[in-house]
Amino acid sequence: MQEIRKEKEVLRRIAQASNAIRRKHKILKTGKESLQERMKDVFKPVVTPLQELVNVSRDTKPVKQEVKEEIKTETMDEPKNEMESEAEDSFATAEEEDQTVTESSAGLEDEYLRTLEDKNRQNELDTLYGVRNLSTAGLMNGDSPISFERNSIRIGSTVYPKTQGLLELLFKKMPNSVHVTPNDKKNYKNILLATNAHRKYYSATEPIRNTPSAKSKHLIAELLNINTSSPSSSKHYIFWDDANELVERLCMLTASQAAGNTSHNNEIMSILEELREAGIIY
Known part of the structure; x- marks a missing residue:
């Protein structure tokens, strides 16, 4: 009898363990399904739009065709009045002009800067009134630093539109008049006045520099109303391209x-002045 009771007890425990295992399995299965449902709810706002995009991309052509037909229908049903048409035309023209300016002005300064670095071509440039490259201060125009942005020229704190004509005036001894517009001349005049590029030592307290160059006589003098027939115009001036030659x-x-020999005093003083203005001596 005792053996039978032991066997019954073992069978009962086995049954209890089996029931416990089934309950845990059911709980785990239910939890997994519940987790999947929760995950669907969480990611539904993301998955649904993505699925819609996939469906649209699979059928692009009909969508485009439908949009074209809709636009065509609206155009036929609701004709634009004259004011709307003019406004749209003006907007389109402005966009085209802006794109043209952007494409044409970006990088315009590159050729001039290359010339500034090329010793064989530096004689084309005006480094007295225009842009010069100082080893300590970088690019300068008059008393102000100059830099070039995509569609503009920044001199000091002022920004000017970058155009071929203004670059010619800033860099060249003999600017190409084909590129220079009245607005370029106006901006160049403002630059001269703002940077003191037309004055000795680029200082507002110094007298106006008077050189026999064509640019000085016919362009700068005209822009600033300078009288080139004054007695000071007979002063001795030096033209140079290489500082070593000048020294x-x-x-x-x-x-x-x-x-x-005392006949070289004026030329010596002029050379010293040029060297000081170029920042070679102080």
């Missing part, structure tokens, strides 16, 4: 002066 000339003149 060599100065050494030769000072040696001649030391030997007793």
